[in-house]
Amino acid sequence: MGKVIILPETSEKPITLIGSRAGYCWGADVSDNEKNYKRGLDCIESNHGRTLEYVNVEMVLDGYSARVIREWYTHIGGAPTRLQASTRYINYADFEYVTPKKIEANPEAKAIYDSIMEKISEVGRELEALGIPREDSAMILPLGMTTKIVDRRNLRNLIDMSRQRMCTRAYWEYRELFSDICKALSEYSEEWKQIIDSQMMPKCELLGYCPERYCCGRKPKKNQE
Numbered sequence: 603m604g605k606v607i608i609l610p611e612t613s614e615k616p617i618t619l620i621g622s623r624a625g626y627c628w629g630a631d632v633s634d635n636e637k638n639y640k641r642g643l644d645c646i647e648s649n650h651g652r653t654l655e656y657v658n659v660e661m662v663l664d665g666y667s668a669r670v671i672r673e674w675y676t677h678i679g680g681a682p683t684r685l686q687a688s689t690r691y692i693n694y695a696d697f698e699y700v701t702p703k704k705i706e707a708n709p710e711a712k713a714i715y716d717s718i719m720e721k722i723s724e725v726g727r728e729l730e731a732l733g734i735p736r737e738d739s740a741m742i743l744p745l746g747m748t749t750k751i752v753d754r755r756n757l758r759n760l761i762d763m764s765r766q767r768m769c770t771r772a773y774w775e776y777r778e779l780f781s782d783i784c785k786a787l788s789e790y791s792e793e794w795k796q797i798i799d800s801q802m803m804p805k806c807e808l809l810g811y812c813p814e815r816y817c818c819g820r821k822p823k824k825n826q827e
């Protein structure tokens with residue numbers, strides 16, 4: 603089970619922050635936070651996307667698979683940044699890994715899955731005993747192993763990500779990861795809860811139809827409307 607930690611550099615008042623930044627451009631009184639909040643809400647509702655870029659989310663994603671983090675890295679809009687746990691300096695001889703629910707529920711499949719993970723650990727230890735440096739033995743590590751990243755990206759990127767990754771057809775671990783992030787942000791502050799509840803949705807909810815070639819049936823395909 604992965605864990606999301608929202609770091610204190612993340613503003614607890616993202617809507618007020620958006621309104622304050624927009625206020626400078628409108629010659630408004632930015633010292634009044636009540637007005638900033640109302641202006642921020644208006645920017646969000648009016649789809650003034652650039653204003654969302656003043657809100658950064660800094661977080662630690664810990665215990666998700668290297669595979670889902672590889673997908674996470676495809677969201678590059680707004681030049682997010684991140685640090686990732688080293689595969690050179692950390693000892694991965696006894697790495698942890700994610701077990702998909704369908705494998706967890708099938709004892710025979712789980713035994714096979716666990717055995718290959720154990721075998722990889724064993725080979726890692728053997729290579730280390732032969733003096734092979736970790737940066738080389740790390741080549742055998744599986745995508746299912748867990749990793750940790752420290753991530754920073756703006757709200758616009760995160761909202762855009764929800765369109766792709768809350769899609770029923772997105773990879774299940776990503777959907778879980780995204781739901782964990784929404785939960786962590788909702789608990790972080792009331793303004794965040796408001797943003798999560800109103801802005802995070804799959805693209806079909808926004809469009810009213812499904813643009814994917816293979817549709818889950820939640821919304822009609824465009825030509826079936």
Ligand SMILES: Cc1cc2nc3c(=O)[nH]c(=O)nc-3n(C[C@H](O)[C@H](O)[C@H](O)COP(=O)(O)OP(=O)(O)OC[C@H]3O[C@@H](n4cnc5c(N)ncnc54)[C@H](O)[C@@H]3O)c2cc1C
Binds near residue numbers: 677680772773
């Ligand atoms: C069902 C499903 C299957 C998928 N399968 C795969 C797969 O097989 N392989 C794979 O790699 N990904 C896959 N994806 C992920 C997806 O295709 C995108 O790679 C991912 O969502 C990140 O790209 P993005 O455009 O959504 O986000 P970002 O890169 O964060 O971009 C967000 C927005 O910013 C703007 N933008 C970003 N970069 C530029 C730029 N250079 N120039 C101009 N505008 C820019 C665009 O408006 C863009 O829509 C899948 C997703 C789903 C839901």
